[in-house]
Amino acid sequence: MQPFEIGESMVPPGDRATINLEVSTLANATRMNLPVHVVHGQEKGPVFFLSGVVHGDEIQGLEIVRRVLAHESLNALAGTLLAVPIVNAFGFLNHSRYMPDRRDLNRSFPGSDQGSLASLLADLFFREVVCRAQYGIDLHTAALHRSNLPQVRLAPGDDELMRLAEAFAAPVILTSKLREGSLRQCAEEKGIKVLLYEAGEALRFDEAAIAAGVEGILRVMKAVGMLADAPPVSPHHKPVQSNSSTWVRAPEGGILHSVRQVGDKVGLRQPIGIITDPMGTVTVPVFAEDDGIIIGRTNLPIVNRGDALFHLARIRHKAKGPVLPTPDEDEII
8 A cells, every 4th residue: 555645745554644735814814724634544445535514504524524533443444534524614613504705615616726715615625535536425414494314315327326325324315416516416527426414404413313424434435345344234224215305385474383303204195284373373284295204394483485394205206217306405415
């Protein structure tokens, strides 16, 4: 094994190091870096990246990365792990999804070294981390005021990604279209296999979602030959596969009372919530629009007509069928 080169640094086989890649200088002259933790094994194997906090308020990924880095199985790693717990430090410090230029970093890939701040960071991360890897997992949560069931999302028509998604063994595997400018879309163009893990909510830690993320990552790393062992999957656990999803929206404004939670399976036209006026004199039911499983929901009881309430992954379609578009879904990343 040769030393692993990143930035202007070399990491010897069997060693670890945190490499700070320079991003920019803040208005107060403080330097902002992109810290990349490199675990370089003594045995040959693939290069694998982990990324958290691409959206600055989706902080759960940093804890998942921290726990993976502390796991004892990495002592016998084959290949190289590139772990970036916080990609968007600007949004992280401000509790914001976005970059200071109000751009969404996950719509700015592959970036440019001559562009906006979001484009500059996307270029640096993509060039120095993503493009050095053969595999990766990008860690996200639901947007602000929403919760997501642990789920893995992957590009359609890729048998290798499906194999890795099945190894991850999240409760739901969702095949979803790729968005222009997203990390996954640009990685696919380079032939890099990237899964997206969605779980929990913005600005919060969810212990069950964190544990599922850590165990899933270790299983995927075993599946690509980097680890000799990984946490087993319960024989009673079988992920639900879906190739399309939809948001159930509020038919009227008012106060939402949910009668179903994330993870619940529901049937077509089954009541999943009730909207009332503040006096309780008007009641409007909310129905499931298909057979499926609730993979996300709003946490806000105050809703307006048209607000997205429940994210439903359809399960009446076979996963090998055509991938249907998911309209108005700002979390298909």
